[in-house]
Amino acid sequence: MSTHSSAASTVVVKILDREYQISCPPSEQDALLKSARYLDENMRKIKARGTIHGLEKISVMAALNITHELIQKNRQINESRHSNAQKIKYLEDKIEHALHKARQMDL
Numbered sequence: 001m002s003t004h005s006s007a008a009s010t011v012v013v014k015i016l017d018r019e020y021q022i023s024c025p026p027s028e029q030d031a032l033l034k035s036a037r038y039l040d041e042n043m044r045k046i047k048a049r050g051t052i053h054g055l056e057k058i059s060v061m062a063a064l065n066i067t068h069e070l071i072q073k074n075r076q077i078n079e080s081r082h083s084n085a086q087k088i089k090y091l092e093d094k095i096e097h098a099l100h101k102a103r104q105m106d107l
Contacts, residue, residue: 015040016047016055042066 011022011029013036024032042062046052052061 013040016043016058018055039066 009023009025011024011032013020013022013033015036020036022032022036039062042065043058046058046061046065052058
């Protein structure tokens with residue numbers, strides 16, 4: 001897949017050998033190019049399998065695959081956050097207990 005900027009606010013991306021002009025702020029152009037590259041790679045993998053034909057069907061399957069990946073990663077992030085929150089709570093309780101013991105020893 002080749003990509004290039006054709007103007008300050010327009011980026012041309014090539015996905016499955018088709019060019020698309022996308023209006024994009026300069027600060028988001030790198031992210032857009034990476035996204036287009038990722039989509040192109042996913043679509044090419046689906047096309048290479050040979051079981052799905054037609055740009056629309058390939059596009060929908062790629063969108064479903066990428067959406068599934070996103071949901072899985074979000075779930076992992078949320079589980080990790082929950083686990084970290086539990087660890088932090090445990091450590092806070094342990095610190096509080098140690099401080100309480102230290103205060104009692106001072107008395």
